[in-house]
Amino acid sequence: MAVDLLLGLQWGDEGKGKIVDVLTKNYDIIARFQGGPNAGHTLEFDGHKHVLHTIPSGIFHDGTINLVGNGVVIDPVIFKRELDNLEKFNIDFKKNLLISRKAHLILPTHRLLDAASEASKGKAKIGSTLKGIGPTYMDKTGRNGIRVGDLEMDNWQEKYRSLADKHEAMIDFYNAEIQYDLSELEAEFFRAVEVLKTLTFIDSEEYLHKAQQEGKSILAEGAQGSLLDIDFGTYPFVTSSNTTAAGACTGLGVAPGKIKEVYGIFKAYTTRVGSGPFPTELFDEDGATMGRVGNEFGATTGRPRRCGWLDLVALRYAVQVNGVTQLIMMKGDVLSGFEKLKVCTAYNYKGETIQHFPYNIEAENVTPVYTEMKGWEADLTKMTEASQMPKALNDYIDYLEKELNVPIKIVSVGPDRKQTIIR
Numbered sequence: 020m021a022v023d024l025l026l027g028l029q030w031g032d033e034g035k036g037k038i039v040d041v042l043t044k045n046y047d048i049i050a051r052f053q054g055g056p057n058a059g060h061t062l063e064f065d066g067h068k069h070v071l072h073t074i075p076s077g078i079f080h081d082g083t084i085n086l087v088g089n090g091v092v093i094d095p096v097i098f099k100r101e102l103d104n105l106e107k108f109n110i111d112f113k114k115n116l117l118i119s120r121k122a123h124l125i126l127p128t129h130r131l132l133d134a135a136s137e138a139s140k141g142k143a144k145i146g147s148t149l150k151g152i153g154p155t156y157m158d159k160t161g162r163n164g165i166r167v168g169d170l171e172m173d174n175w176q177e178k179y180r181s182l183a184d185k186h187e188a189m190i191d192f193y194n195a196e197i198q199y200d201l202s203e204l205e206a207e208f209f210r211a212v213e214v215l216k217t218l219t220f221i222d223s224e225e226y227l228h229k230a231q232q233e234g235k236s237i238l239a240e241g242a243q244g245s246l247l248d249i250d251f252g253t254y255p256f257v258t259s260s261n262t263t264a265a266g267a268c269t270g271l272g273v274a275p276g277k278i279k280e281v282y283g284i285f286k287a288y289t290t291r292v293g294s295g296p297f298p299t300e301l302f303d304e305d306g307a308t309m310g311r312v313g314n315e316f317g318a319t320t321g322r323p324r325r326c327g328w329l330d331l332v333a334l335r336y337a338v339q340v341n342g343v344t345q346l347i348m349m350k351g352d353v354l355s356g357f358e359k360l361k362v363c364t365a366y367n368y369k370g371e372t373i374q375h376f377p378y379n380i381e382a383e384n385v386t387p388v389y390t391e392m393k394g395w396e397a398d399l400t401k402m403t404e405a406s407q408m409p410k411a412l413n414d415y416i417d418y419l420e421k422e423l424n425v426p427i428k429i430v431s432v433g434p435d436r437k438q439t440i441i442r
């Protein structure tokens with residue numbers, strides 16, 4: 020049985036949580052493959068809104084296994100908070116939520132190091148969510164990390180102490196003015212670790228291998244977006260993991276040949292939270308409207324998201340790097356009422372018109388080349404069938420499909436599970 024992937028094609032927050040929730044009924048297992056609590060995946064149904072950070076977005080479906088893969092980094096403190104928030108749903112976590120032994124742990128000192136590193140960068144800061152993501156992946160690749168499986172060993176606290184001591188010296192090195200009480204943070208961390216230990220730890224690559232042999236269907240859930248990928252994103256303004264399709268292979272132990280559908284999800288416009296270049300960013304009333312109507316505030320940090328027109332150069336690049344087989348367009352409803360819509364089809368790059376995503380995309384190197392399209396007036400939020408969609412929206416979609424050479428199979432017209440049109 021094949022494995023399908025769902026991943027963001029822009030700078031994150033495309034609506035992955037909503038669509039994974041919608042698609043979960045087709046799958047036996049939902050598996051997160053990278054990132055950590057820097058993610059905020061929003062689901063809405065029955066008049067309630069839920070934000071998940073580490074727990075996969077299939078958790079509300081009884082009988083679906085939710086797996087946190089080896090590529091994920093887990094902060095026990097945030098994980099415990101997520102479990103607490105879900106308490107009223109009577110979910111059998113021991114059975115439905117499985118954690119890879121090879122997933123790395125975010126320690127309190129990783130969070131402090133993230134803050135110290137950002138503070139030391141001044142204006143050049145990444146705009147990190149300050150969840151300790153960068154320092155944790157640094158310890159992973161530096162071969163110093165503590166993994167979930169270590170919690171089953173007797174000596175893990177010694178390993179913890181020596182790593183945390185080293186981190187304290189590193190925090191001092193940054194000379195940043197960060198106030199903290201480590202003993203308090205550690206007490207909270209150790210309490211949360213005990214809660215984590217009540218869950219089921221597994222050799223997840225073996226589990227997924229067997230599941231495939233038994234014919235189970237698996238959906239791999241990505242976090243962040245392709246333009247935040249550590250290799251292919253807008254470095255250094257990126258996160259510290261591979262958010263692109265290959266990240267699902269390393270983050271779950273799934274062989275490349277086993278991957279079938281790659282669902283690429285994008286907003287009908289573009290947003291970005293945190294620092295870094297953004298060629299189609301708007302600083303005018305149009306951008307403000309997108310932010311206001313789209314309620315564009317970070318699900319993890321509450322920061323306002325920067326907004327701009329759809330960037331087909333960046334989208335084409337993401338489709339290519341991921342091998343996207345089906346596209347999902349989100350938030351079409353937010354564009355209702357714009358008389359004209361702009362789509363960036365090429366970049367003017369150092370005096371030349373280019374179609375590919377270049378090494379330098381800062382404003383001094385790149386100016387977007389736009390095509391204009393007719394907007395639509397209709398409120399889309401009550402629509403449930405493709406036949407109800409206005410002509411101008413169909414034209415917009417047809418144009419994008421032609422430019423990207425991949426079909427748009429789902430159009431989302433509101434945050435609720437039900438506001439989803441299958442084409």
Ligand code: GDP
Binds near residue numbers: 434
């Ligand atoms: P994720 O990180 O990719 O899961 O996305 P987020 O949850 O961070 O951000 C997406 C936001 O848009 C959330 O507040 C969703 O509830 C909301 N949303 C998702 N799809 C739609 C849509 O089609 N229309 C509107 N208006 N909001 C949507």
Ligand code: IMO
Binds near residue numbers: 146258
């Ligand atoms: P989801 O899964 C949007 C951004 C941060 C910052 C940069 C690095 O909800 O789409 P980090 O905390 O990883 O060191 O931050 O990446 N970022 C996200 N932006 N959505 C996310 O996740 C993000 N996770 C990280 O704002 O610019």
Ligand code: MG
Binds near residue numbers: 319
């Ligand atoms: Mg998000």
